[in-house]
Amino acid sequence: xxxxxxxxxxxxxxxxxxxxxxxxxxxxxxxxxxxxxxxxxxxxxxxxxxxxxxxxxxxxxxxxxxxxxxxxxxxxxxxxxxxxxxxxxxxxxxxxxxxxxxxxxxxxxx
Amino acid sequence: xxxxxxxxxxxxxxxxxxxxxxxxxxxxxxxxxxxxxxxxxxxxxxxxxxxxxxxxxxxxxxxxxxxxxxxxxxxxxxxxxxxxxxxxxxxxxxxxxxxxxxxxxxxxxxxxx
Numbered sequence: 001x002x003x004x005x006x007x008x009x010x011x012x013x014x015x016x017x018x019x020x021x022x023x024x025x026x027x028x029x030x031x032x033x034x035x036x037x038x039x040x041x042x043x044x045x046x047x048x049x050x051x052x053x054x055x056x057x058x059x060x061x062x063x064x065x066x067x068x069x070x071x072x073x074x075x076x077x078x079x080x081x082x083x084x085x086x087x088x089x090x091x092x093x094x095x096x097x098x099x100x101x102x103x104x105x106x107x108x109x110x
Numbered sequence: 111x112x113x114x115x116x117x118x119x120x121x122x123x124x125x126x127x128x129x130x131x132x133x134x135x136x137x138x139x140x141x142x143x144x145x146x147x148x149x150x151x152x153x154x155x156x157x158x159x160x161x162x163x164x165x166x167x168x169x170x171x172x173x174x175x176x177x178x179x180x181x182x183x184x185x186x187x188x189x190x191x192x193x194x195x196x197x198x199x200x201x202x203x204x205x206x207x208x209x210x211x212x213x214x215x216x217x218x219x220x221x222x223x
Contacts, residue, residue, distance in 0.1 A: 033210055041215070043154065043199060048210035056210050058111070091153065099144070099211060101153040 002026075004102035006092050012108045013082055021077045021105045025094030032075050033099065034067060035091045043091065049075060082109045112137040112204045116214025123190050124222050131217045133200035134182040143176060143183045144211070146199045154199060158185070190221045 005024040013019050025032050034046040045059040049069040060066070064082075069075040079086055089104040113136040123129050135143075144159035160167045160174045160183065167174050171190075176183040187194055197218050201211040 035213075043213040043216075045204060045210055045212060048204075056204065058204075059210075098156050098159070099146075101155070103153050 004092055004094050004100050006090075006102035006105050008105055009103060010106045010108075012110065014110050015084060016081055018078065018080045019082055019107060021079075021090050021092075021107070023075045023077070023092030023094075023102060025073070025075070025092070026096075026100055028072075029094035029096045029100075030072050031095040032069060033093045033095070034075070034077050035093065036061075036088045037091055037104070038088045046077070046090075079107075082107075084109050112140060112202050112212045114200060114202050114212050114214045116200050116217060118217060119215065120218045120220070122220045122222065125190060125192060127190055129187045129190050129194070129219055129221075131185045131198055131200070131219070132182060133184070133202075133214050134180075135202040136181065137202065138178075138181065140202045142203055143174070144201050145174060145185050146201065146213075147196045148199065148216075149196045157198075187219075190219075192221050192223050195219055195221045 007022045032049040036044045047067045048056045052069045052071050064080045067077045087109045089106045091101050091104045093099045093101045116133045141162040145157050146154040147157045148154040158169050158172050158174050160176050165176055171188045173186040197216045199216045200214040204210040204212040
């Protein structure tokens with residue numbers, strides 16, 4: 001596609017439910033990144049994929065967070081048993097050099 | 111791992127004045143330093159970047175300088191305009207090379223007409 005596509009754009013869920021966020025990177029981009037941005041805050045690194053392997057998972061906040069990537073294509077970020085502190089915008093970016101960000105998925109946990 | 115510090119957290123200038131935002135990094139192996147601009151409610155977008163083999167790079171009203179010895183780099187915006195108002199983030203590679211990027215906490219720039 002023309003840019004990085006993320007879905008859903010907005011998600012409201014109840015505490016304790018699982019959520020899945022999807023990222024479609026720019027075609028041909030081998031590197032894919034997930035970041036979290038809380039309201040008014042900076043970009044918190046979560047995980048990085050090179051192809052379908054994840055050389056760096058150091059940013060995942062807890063074992064409730066996991067991510068997968070199929071080949072050099074779609075990635076999903078899964079948050080299990082969501083908590084209120086998980087509320088944030090989750091940004092995906094892909095790269096073949098420069099990082100291009102998607103519009104983000106805004107997650108609200110009630 | 112890499113640690114990126116960014117200052118100031120907020121910056122207010124009059125239209126036409128210059129704005130300078132500074133970042134420091136900890137990993138001397140880092141060799142790529144981008145700057146991103148994020149307008150309210152929008153995605154971060156790359157505005158300029160610099161690699162460690164040069165000390166300065168300019169693009170119209172925007173420039174970035176790099177001091178590898180001191181491990182700091184700065185964004186300079188001249189002749190600021192209201193549309194420059196946004197949050198600016200610096201970044202450095204988390205793994206020393208251009209892998210994952212570690213971002214500074216951001217600087218909210220307000221340009222007053």
